[in-house]
Amino acid sequence: MSDTLKVVSWNINSVRARIDIVERFLKEEAPDVLCLQETKVRDDQFPEGAFRQLGYNHLVLNGQPMHHGVAMISRVPLHKDERFDWQANGEARHVGARLENGVRIENVYIPAGGEIPNRDENPKFGQKLDFYQRMTDWSAALDTPTILLGDFNIAPLEADVWSHKKLVNVVSHTQIEIDIMAKLQAAHDWVDIGRKFVPDPERLFTWWSYRARDWRESDKGRRLDHVWVSPELADKATSHVVHEDARGWTKPSDHAPLITEFKF
DNA sequence: ATGGCTGGTAGAACCAGA
Numbered sequence: 001m002s003d004t005l006k007v008v009s010w011n012i013n014s015v016r017a018r019i020d021i022v023e024r025f026l027k028e029e030a031p032d033v034l035c036l037q038e039t040k041v042r043d044d045q046f047p048e049g050a051f052r053q054l055g056y057n058h059l060v061l062n063g064q065p066m067h068h069g070v071a072m073i074s075r076v077p078l079h080k081d082e083r084f085d086w087q088a089n090g091e092a093r094h095v096g097a098r099l100e101n102g103v104r105i106e107n108v109y110i111p112a113g114g115e116i117p118n119r120d121e122n123p124k125f126g127q128k129l130d131f132y133q134r135m136t137d138w139s140a141a142l143d144t145p146t147i148l149l150g151d152f153n154i155a156p157l158e159a160d161v162w163s164h165k166k167l168v169n170v171v172s173h174t175q176i177e178i179d180i181m182a183k184l185q186a187a188h189d190w191v192d193i194g195r196k197f198v199p200d201p202e203r204l205f206t207w208w209s210y211r212a213r214d215w216r217e218s219d220k221g222r223r224l225d226h227v228w229v230s231p232e233l234a235d236k237a238t239s240h241v242v243h244e245d246a247r248g249w250t251k252p253s254d255h256a257p258l259i260t261e262f263k264f
Numbered sequence: 265a266t267g268g269c270t271g272g273t274a275g276a277a278c279c280a281g282a
Contacts (some may be wrong), residue, residue: 013281014271038281046266066272069279112282153282170266172282209282210269220266224282254270254281 002236005076005262006030007105009149009225010246011037011255012073015071019047021249026054029243029259032076033099037109037151039069046071046120062095070095070150072109086134087111087127098144101264103233108135108150117174125171128153132180139187142230147262148190149227151255154181159201160223172222190228193260197240206242207255216248227260236262 008031026034034056039046043061051059052244056073060081060224063069069092072078075264078097086108095104110131114124139148154177160165167173179205185192198204206220229237243257 017271038271041272112280115282166266170282207282209266211265211267213268222282251270 001201003264005032005099005103005264007033007035007147007149007227007260007262008229008257008258009035009037009107009151010257011109011151011225011253012254013038013040013255015039016041016045016047017068018251018253021252022247023050023054024249025243025246026051026056028208029257033072033074033078033105035105035107035149036071036073037069037107038067039063039071040067041069060095060097062092064092068092068109070109072097072107074103076100079212079221084138086131086138088134089127089225090131093131102145103264104144104146106146106148106150108148108152110135110151110153112153113171113177117169117171117176125138128171129176132184136180136184136187137182139190142188145230145233146188147227147229147233149225149258149260151224152181153224154178154182155222155224157195157200159203160205162205162220162222167222172224185228188233191231191234193227193229193234193237193240194242194258195221196234196237202216203246204242205256206258208247210254218235225255225258227258233262236264240261
């Protein structure tokens with residue numbers, strides 16, 4: 001492979017409903033590897049043809065009916081694909097693969113965690129914490145240079161949300177979540193590429209609710225999507241942007257794509 | 265006015281997202 005790599009993470013909220021803007025994005029941005037979350041499609045119904053037509057011939061899928069689902073779509077070869085069940089209930093929330101240079105990409109869709117930030121009252125919140133714990137255990141044993149990206153469903157910093165005060169007890173920005181996310185990060189000394197390129201306390205969002213009258217004008221966003229890398233890869237990242245414009249395209253996802261470029 | 269919307273799937277007076 002060439003020594004540069006352009007990787008994208010995008011929670012697409014149905015790859016079939018969004019296929020037109022996915023094609024537009026691939027034509028305009030031409031990433032090497034596109035990592036999708038919330039594809040909402042079974043593998044045998046995945047719209048592979050649209051991707052192959054644009055030269056993306058390496059597809060690694062982990063889908064299921066209705067909900068969740070992740071995929072890696074690449075124009076460079078992917079090897080040794082894996083699907084971890086960090087949710088421990090069979091839901092399709094992870095897919096990973098190795099590039100030819102030995103770097104692995106792990107693509108996750110971490111559960112949102114429901115409404116109430118208490119595992120006794122809300123089992124979904126417990127599942128989210130347990131998912132993070134399993135990722136933490138995996139990270140502690142990790143000895144491969146890795147790009148870990150996806151929808152982490154936690155916005156840890158005050159500058160990662162439109163109002164820290166209003167969201168401090170809202171799932172995605174609670175102290176419990178911020179703490180477990182910090183534990184995950186420490187387990188492998190993961191480097192947060194988003195904040196390497198847009199330092200705290202600059203505003204940095206990746207998701208805006210569909211329910212806002214005017215998402216751009218109200219700008220009530222959160223940084224739910226992340227790109228983390230192993231320490232030895234931190235200096236290999238040459239750029240990172242949140243493609244906010246795609247949030248404003250026709251029939252958009254509520255998440256924007258994150259574009260990261262590497263030079264190995 | 266943080267749910268005001270959206271998608272999948274069933275065929276909902278639904279479920280899930282976050």
